[in-house]
């Protein structure tokens with residue numbers, strides 16, 4: 241009897257337990273259904289909100305839910321932007337997908353306004369850096385996360401390095417010149433290779449000190465960095481990281497090798513801290529101590545200033561744990577080398593094409609040298625040289641497009657136009673810097689004099705013709721160099737919240753390098769290729785030693 245009662249009770253309790261479980265399961269299903277519906281509704285609502293906000297921005301009609309479809313290759317894309325600007329005005333939109341809105345701008349004043357308000361980059365932009373070098377604070381897409389790293393680096397480059405007598409120490413310039421001599425033993429130099437080597441040496445010695453010059457693996461590091469640079473945007477262009485592709489793993493092993501080499505040079509800096517001190521000839525004590533710390537493993541006797549030192553944080557590996565050790569340094573070597581190579585190459589090409597300007601710059605260098613008691617190059621006085629650097633940067637910006645985004649908030653431009661949060665904002669810098677309405681009828685010509693004006697008359701630009709007979713006195717004292725950043729259409733280094741942190745440093749550094757180069761050599765096209773550098777995309781050059 242007892243056992244019957246027990247089994248009845250058991251049956252009832254298992255029946256109610258099952259009933260209870262069923263109810264629980266149904267409740268969970270309902271909650272899941274409601275959550276998914278809410279999420280979907282939110283997505284649909286966001287989509288409609290984006291469409292309604294974007295509807296006021298002009299642009300070609302879009303017949304597909306999936307956007308304007310295939311936008312073609314990079315060159316075609318720039319042509320497409322140019323044509324669309326002609327048709328729809330200085331701001332227009334394109335749909336890259338149902339939720340991917342691209343807004344292109346060509347009006348310099350609106351661009352300046354936008355660049356000073358939109359501080360973020362699209363997440364996919366930082367992907368190339370992240371895939372290659374791991375997380376790094378400098379190249380984060382969110383401005384809030386990148387801000388501290390930017391400020392720290394700017395302090396290091398602008399306040400400390402520019403404060404030194406030589407932005408690029410004399411021994412580094414001498415080492416580069418030895419490289420030029422060695423290359424010339426083969427008869428001529430390849431413009432791209434020599435520019436790359438110069439850029440690499442400038443950046444390497446800036447980040448790692450003199451140790452870099454004696455580092456046996458420097459050549460391999462340069463080759464590796466360039467191999468990574470060639471493929472970086474290809475692998476970053478995949479929406480989902482292509483773990484299934486063998487090529488991707490080959491690329492990853494190159495990146496790992498680069499990381500090992502970076503750690504190796506950092507250790508060498510530690511061992512050779514005395515050499516590393518060259519970065520500290522005046523007030524730059526922080527970096528020297530980094531070397532000591534890296535060598536001994538013990539924290540340097542620091543002040544508050546030390547804790548904020550960019551190189552200290554980076555080399556000491558004290559950045560937030562989520563970041564790759566040396567991620568910032570590898571990112572800087574990558575960006576700095578590619579952009580500086582392009583600038584040096586552009587200057588060399590302009591100089592071989594315009595022998596007259598080259599001669600005038602030479603006269604200017606000699607004139608400044610004669611009047612100066614300083615041993616180093618007094619590049620601040622070499623106005624034509626600096627103007628040539630700006631003009632070369634204008635004619636060949638490092639990238640054809642500047643990209644920005646405001647991830648959280650909508651953006652309201654000066655003209656009242658609203659750009660929805662998350663839209664990809666692009667500035668076709670190459671088009672803007674060649675635009676006749678900003679640069680005049682000779683916009684596509686090389687004319688460094690456009691950056692010079694008569695003192696006291698800001699708008700009274702110098703015309704090169706007024707100097708043709710005065711090779712001995714290329715730029716009279718009454719002329720001043722205009723600040724190119726005053727011109728909203730000058731964007732080789734970007735502008736506003738995410739402007740290039742290395743701009744001042746690189747201009748001074750490249751000027752120092754060219755002052756020494758042109759003082760010793762005359763740069764000419766290799767004779768058999770004729771006198772037209774446009775005849776080849778990468779001209780062979782000869783560096784002819786000047787007789788002094």
Ligand code: HEM
Nearest residue numbers: 386576579580583638732733734735738739740741742746
């Ligand atoms: C000729 C050489 C260079 C050119 C043409 C160049 C150009 C640029 C441009 C166009 C940007 C994006 C700016 C924007 O979105 O508004 C940028 C960003 C940056 N540049 Fe350069 N750059 C050069 C060299 C350097 C060097 C030598 C350094 C440092 C050693 C450097 C550090 C940076 C950093 C850290 C950023 C990222 C800023 C950010 O995303 O917040 N650059 N550069």
